[in-house]
Amino acid sequence: xxxxxxxxxxxxxxxxxxxxxxxxxxxxxxxxxxxxxxxxxxxxxxxxxxxxxxxxxxxxxxxxxxxxxxxxxxxxxxxxxxxxxxxxxxxxxxxxxxxxxxxxxxxxxxxxxxxxxxxxxxxxxxxxxxxxxxxxxxxxxxxxxxxxxxxxxxxxxxxxxxxxxxxxxxxxxxxxxxxxxxxxxxxxxxxxxxxxxxxxxxxxxxxxxxxxxxxxxxxxxxxxxxxxxxxxxxxxxxxxxxxxxxxxxxxxxxxxxxxxxxxxxxxxxxxxxxxxxxxxxxxxxxxxxxxxxxxxxxxxxxxxxxxxxxxxxxxxxxxxxxxxxxxxxxxxxxxxxxxxxxxxxxxxxxx
Amino acid sequence: xxxxxxxxxxxxxxxxxxxxxxxxxxxxxxxxxxxxxxxxxxxxxxxxxxxxxxxxxxxxxxxxxxxxxxxxxxxxxxxxxxxxxxxxxxxxxxxxxxxxxxxxxxxxxxxxxxxxxxxxxxxxxxxxxxxxxxxxxxxxxxxxxxxxxxxxxxxxxxxxxxxxxxxxxxxxxxxxxxxxxxxxxxxxxxxxxxxxxxxxxxxxxxxxxxxxxxxxxxxxxxxxxxxxxxxxxxxxxxxxxxxxxxxxxxxxxxxxxxxxxxxxxxxxxxxxxxxxxxxxxxxxxxxxxxxxxxxxxxxxxxxxxxxxxxxxxxxxxxxxxxxxxxxxxxxxxxxxxxxxxxxxxxxxxxxxxxxxxxxxxxxxxxxxxxxxxxxxxxxxxxxxxxxxxxxxxxxxxxxxxxxxxxx
Numbered sequence: 125x126x127x128x129x130x131x132x133x134x135x136x137x138x139x140x141x142x143x144x145x146x147x148x149x150x151x152x153x154x155x156x157x158x159x160x161x162x163x164x165x166x167x168x169x170x171x172x173x174x175x176x177x178x179x180x181x182x183x184x185x186x187x188x189x190x191x192x193x194x195x196x197x198x199x200x201x202x203x204x205x206x207x208x209x210x211x212x213x214x215x216x217x218x219x220x221x222x223x224x225x226x227x228x229x230x231x232x233x234x235x236x237x238x239x240x241x242x243x244x245x246x247x248x249x250x251x252x253x254x255x256x257x258x259x260x261x262x263x264x265x266x267x268x269x270x271x272x273x274x275x276x277x278x279x280x281x282x283x284x285x286x287x288x289x290x291x292x293x294x295x296x297x298x299x300x301x302x303x304x305x306x307x308x309x310x311x312x313x314x315x316x317x318x319x320x321x322x323x324x325x326x327x328x329x330x331x332x333x334x335x336x337x338x339x340x341x342x343x344x345x346x347x348x349x350x351x352x353x354x355x356x357x358x359x360x361x362x363x364x365x366x367x368x369x370x371x372x373x374x375x376x377x378x379x380x381x382x383x384x385x386x387x388x389x390x391x392x393x394x395x396x397x398x399x400x401x402x403x404x405x406x407x408x409x410x411x412x413x414x415x416x417x418x419x420x421x422x423x424x425x426x427x428x429x430x431x432x433x434x435x436x437x438x439x440x441x442x443x444x445x446x447x448x449x450x451x452x453x454x455x456x457x458x459x460x461x462x463x464x465x466x467x468x469x470x471x472x473x474x475x
Numbered sequence: 476x477x478x479x480x481x482x483x484x485x486x487x488x489x490x491x492x493x494x495x496x497x498x499x500x501x502x503x504x505x506x507x508x509x510x511x512x513x514x515x516x517x518x519x520x521x522x523x524x525x526x527x528x529x530x531x532x533x534x535x536x537x538x539x540x541x542x543x544x545x546x547x548x549x550x551x552x553x554x555x556x557x558x559x560x561x562x563x564x565x566x567x568x569x570x571x572x573x574x575x576x577x578x579x580x581x582x583x584x585x586x587x588x589x590x591x592x593x594x595x596x597x598x599x600x601x602x603x604x605x606x607x608x609x610x611x612x613x614x615x616x617x618x619x620x621x622x623x624x625x626x627x628x629x630x631x632x633x634x635x636x637x638x639x640x641x642x643x644x645x646x647x648x649x650x651x652x653x654x655x656x657x658x659x660x661x662x663x664x665x666x667x668x669x670x671x672x673x674x675x676x677x678x679x680x681x682x683x684x685x686x687x688x689x690x691x692x693x694x695x696x697x698x699x700x701x702x703x704x705x706x707x708x709x710x711x712x713x714x715x716x717x718x719x720x721x722x723x724x725x726x727x728x729x730x731x732x733x734x735x736x737x738x739x740x741x742x743x744x745x746x747x748x749x750x751x752x753x754x755x756x757x758x759x760x761x762x763x764x765x766x767x768x769x770x771x772x773x774x775x776x777x778x779x780x781x782x783x784x785x786x787x788x789x790x791x792x793x794x795x796x797x798x799x800x801x802x803x804x805x806x807x808x809x810x811x812x813x814x815x816x817x818x819x820x821x822x823x824x825x826x827x828x829x830x831x832x833x834x835x836x837x838x839x840x841x842x843x844x845x846x847x848x849x850x851x852x853x854x855x856x857x858x859x860x861x862x863x864x865x866x867x868x869x870x871x872x873x874x875x876x877x878x879x880x881x882x
Contacts, residue, residue, distance in 0.1 A: 206771075213793045
């Protein structure tokens with residue numbers, strides 16, 4: 125059982141406290157994604173698990189075994205780097221065989237395992253090439269192959285797709301998902317791209333400034349964000365926020381909101397410590413607005429983006445708040461036009 | 476305009492650098508006479524030079540009326556290189572002719588005679604053509620003594636390798652110097668680069684307390700001038716040598732054969748000295764190269780289970796080939812061309828002198844035999860040139876291609 129558990133993990137570089145009291149449990153076979161803006165410590169957290177950095181305090185265990193004092197190679201992990209990190213002077217075969225060679229496997233077994241991994245990744249024909257003769261996607265595949273041959277308990281991916289172009293990124297993403305289903309190994313995947321997080325993860329870990337903001341299944345985080353940061357980070361285009369005050373429902377999970385010309389009741393209220401009259405923010409996803417001539421939210425369109433599958437309109441309300449509207453339909457709205465919207469309080473959040 | 480200017484400056488720089496080398500090579504390929512009497516730049520075009528030839532060999536006394544021969548054949552009969560070829564411009568006639576003012580007497584004249592003009596040699600008519608053919612005609616059969624005649628010849632360029640043959644094969648000095656220089660240079664290149672590569676890896680990628688200060692200290696050693704260190708270094712070596720001599724006397728029966736003495740100046744002391752003085756630069760260069768290798772590569776290797784030594788031998792060394800090659804060239808050139816360290820610290824035995832010392836000594840012995848001096852100089856230049864050209868293929872650009880993004 126290759127679960128990964130972190131208890132009170134802290135990491136400081138000098139005076140900079142980059143990881144703060146992270147507690148985390150990743151179950152066997154789970155695909156966990158660390159997501160967050162750049163500088164949030166997600167890569168550092170991964171490197172702590174890998175053993176490339178030493179933790180300042182706390183406990184990390186992999187498969188019920190404390191690994192803080194073990195070198196990376198003894199932790200039962202394999203890592204795929206953002207920059208591939210292939211050994212440029214070795215062929216693909218030797219890149220993949222490198223770790224097995226160091227572990228003293230027999231030639232026959234090395235061949236067998238490398239070829240098996242190459243077959244999984246459909247790159248048997250690349251084995252004799254050197255990394256310089258490969259395309260970006262192929263290099264990424266070799267990097268993944270190098271991880272597979274080690275047959276690790278836990279796969280670690282550090283932003284593996286960010287050097288690929290958009291089309292390839294999608295294909296590789298699908299491939300990684302397939303691979304995970306096929307191998308069933310515990311996987312930790314770091315990305316700053318919330319689309320990757322949403323599509324790949326069994327469990328998303330949202331990080332900000334070295335702290336865990338929320339942990340949960342993708343749709344749970346999307347529908348019930350624990351705070352404004354998570355709400356704003358997941359979902360595209362970003363959630364709209366309006367300033368106002370709490371008008372009802374203190375200490376419950378349903379609240380009332382008034383502000384910026386908007387009034388709503390029975391809105392999901394996040395946090396039970398708020399009192400009536402406290403200033404709060406109302407969050408509504410752009411997709412959850414509906415065009416309605418009698419709606420209470422009015423705005424003037426400043427930019428209309430027709431993406432084909434979706435129309436995104438940037439608007440400014442009367443009191444100067446910018447917000448967005450997204451619709452799967454193609455809309456005939458011109459820049460400068462005034463549009464009104466209504467929304468379902470059940471899909472909104474008060475933070 | 477500026478482009479032309481740049482080209483001119485560039486051409487000028489190339490000429491300034493190449494000219495001395497051309498001079499050396501040219502002079503070394505010329506004959507002794509030619510290199511003594513004219514500058515190397517005249518070697519490529521026909522030049523008028525004076526030659527003395529004998530009309531025939533002494534003892535060849537068959538009487539004749541007309542003898543014909545060829546000046547060039549006469550000139551070249553004893554030499555198998557630097558053969559004189561070209562056109563005979565004139566002959567300097569020195570002899571007595573009837574004096575027009577004093578009909579009774581003759582007077583001594585020195586006069587240039589041109590092709591086709593007859594002149595009086597030992598009473599016969601001597602006529603030559605510019606291609607060197609001459610006829611010597613007497614009124615009746617005569618057997619004259621040979622006559623040495625000075626001819627001015629517009630001589631074609633001629634080159635030969637006699638000087639090289641002479642310095643390389645006719646005595647052992649230059650071959651010995653070549654061997655001694657190799658004995659010094661090869662270990663004095665390999666030892667520091669080996670040590671420096673290990674040190675550079677440690678300075679670049681291993682964490683230990685005081686690493687950066689230690690590195691600064693090592694690099695700052697580069698400013699210590701070699702000359703300043705001669706005295707302490709030499710004292711050190713003589714200390715070691717006397718200790719080794721005593722040990723020798725104690726351990727072996729060398730006293731019987733009087734072979735106990737261990738020299739303080741030896742090849743080994745040169746290796747140690749060159750290693751010591753080469754290391755700071757080597758460590759500095761290699762460390763700066765190795766620290767620039769992608770961090771992920773080393774991390775990946777760590778995850779793959781490689782130890783520091785395995786990372787060093789399997790990743791760092793293959794990927795550092797360009798830096799290792801360029802430093803080897805530096806160190807090879809510096810040691811090969813070194814005179815002063817070898818002079819003070821190297822073996823003093825004549826057979827063990829390194830090339831620069833041999834060259835310096837030749838300055839005395841060959842004084843005015845410029846062609847020999849230059850031939851030795853060219854031999855000493857050619858070795859580093861060969862080393863450079865053979866190392867050049869290791870300056871591979873894009874060695875890291877394919878390893879990391881954009882790499």
